[in-house]
Amino acid sequence: MNSLPEHKFRGELRQNEPMARHVSWRAGGPVARAYFPADLDDLADFLRALRHDEPLLFVGLGSNLLVRDGGYQGTVIFTHGKLSTLRLQDDGLIYAEAGVASPKTARFAANLGLAGAEFLAGIPGTIGGALAMNAGCYGSETWNHVERVLMLDRHGERIERSAKDFKIGYRHAGLQSVTDEWFAAAWLRFPVGDKQQSRERIQNLLEKRIATQPLQQPNAGSVFRNPPGDHAARLIEAAGLKGFAIGGARVSEKHANFIVNPDNRATASEIEMLIGQVQAAVKEKFGVELVREVRIVGEHMAIEGMIA
Numbered sequence: 001m002n003s004l005p006e007h008k009f010r011g012e013l014r015q016n017e018p019m020a021r022h023v024s025w026r027a028g029g030p031v032a033r034a035y036f037p038a039d040l041d042d043l044a045d046f047l048r049a050l051r052h053d054e055p056l057l058f059v060g061l062g063s064n065l066l067v068r069d070g071g072y073q074g075t076v077i078f079t080h081g082k083l084s085t086l087r088l089q090d091d092g093l094i095y096a097e098a099g100v101a102s103p104k105t106a107r108f109a110a111n112l113g114l115a116g117a118e119f120l121a122g123i124p125g126t127i128g129g130a131l132a133m134n135a136g137c138y139g140s141e142t143w144n145h146v147e148r149v150l151m152l153d154r155h156g157e158r159i160e161r162s163a164k165d166f167k168i169g170y171r172h173a174g175l176q177s178v179t180d181e182w183f184a185a186a187w188l189r190f191p192v193g194d195k196q197q198s199r200e201r202i203q204n205l206l207e208k209r210i211a212t213q214p215l216q217q218p219n220a221g222s223v224f225r226n227p228p229g230d231h232a233a234r235l236i237e238a239a240g241l242k243g244f245a246i247g248g249a250r251v252s253e254k255h256a257n258f259i260v261n262p263d264n265r266a267t268a269s270e271i272e273m274l275i276g277q278v279q280a281a282v283k284e285k286f287g288v289e290l291v292r293e294v295r296i297v298g299e300h301m302a303i304e305g306m307i308a
Contacts, residue, residue: 009035009038009042010037010039010042011036011042011043011046011082013033014033014035016030016032016071017031022034022059022062023063023220024061024063024124024219025066025220025259026218026261027066027218027270027271028069028071028298029068029069029071029298030072031067031076034075034076035077035078036078038082039082040152043077043083043184044157044158045156047153048156052154054074055072055074057077059077060128061124061126063125063220064133064293064295066268066295067268068268068296068298068301069267072298072299073298079099080126083184084099086105093187094109094188094189094190095185095186096185098126098131098183099127099128100126101125102124102127102129103121105120105127106119107121109190109198110198110199110201110202111199113198114191114192114193114198115192115193115194116145116191117188118205119205121205121206122209125221127185131143131149132173132183133171133293134168134173135171138205143166146188147188148160148161148163148186149183149187150184151184152182152184153179158184213258214252214255218264219252219258219260219261220259220294221258222257223258223259223275223278224290224291224293225292227290230288232256236256236257236282239278239281239282239286244274246274247266247270248261248262248265248266249273250274251274251278259274259278268298269300
């Protein structure tokens with residue numbers, strides 16, 4: 001996208017926006033263009049005005065993302081705080097737009113006396129991200145509660161889809177057909193429960209997270225999926241990698257499936273190299289191929305004619 005046609009958008013368009021400000025690892029290069037829509041209608045207008053070959057990336061809280069140091073040569077749409085509608089409908093469904101934080105949805109459902117949404121309090125991202133990766137924890141997954149979703153395509157058109165339109169698995173939900181569409185909202189169903197019990201479950205879950213995860217240090221949550229019948233953290237710890245570091249990036253001593261940036265000085269390259277080192281060590285020692293949960297996008301930093 002070299003330029004946008006003359007159009008008055010209600011959102012904010014920025015050039016060369018540093019992505020380290022917007023991802024939870026606090027590392028990474030700039031994005032060529034960043035758009036902060038005013039609301040869903042404004043985002044639809046913006047998409048209609050884009051070139052149809054423009055690389056696009058939707059970002060919520062940036063809690064599952066690494067942008068390489070060379071940056072992302074495309075447009076990033078930031079949804080958190082922008083696609084923010086959250087309401088209970090007459091049919092008992094919760095309508096949540098893609099930019100609503102998952103923990104906010106958990107509290108909203110609990111205060112309504114609905115049960116089953118408590119696990120969302122442990123997902124450090126937005127509903128859009130939770131839908132895209134079928135986020136889950138403590139035995140529950142997002143798509144177990146999805147009635148239907150609202151998608152946006154490159155033309156800014158709204159499309160309602162049900163679960164049968166998606167291939168849904170462990171930490172993944174993708175359209176059965178190959179098409180450029182992004183999650184705009186979801187209608188979620190939760191059974192009636194006990195308000196106080198739900199609040200207590202959320203509190204217990206948060207206390208467990210604080211006790212077991214390095215939440216005080218920049219991180220992107222669990223880096224690897226759990227292999228069938230095992231846990232990535234157990235394998236990484238058994239490989240002797242707790243505390244192993246490359247530059248400013250380090251395998252957490254508190255939870256081995258977390259890579260942290262404790263001093264805010266890690267580069268994206270160091271984090272990516274550490275991810276690769278962990279995969280290689282676990283593969284060599286146990287014969288297990290760890291699969292990343294985190295998404296890595298963008299270009300490597302070019303240094304003196306070479307690729308870093």
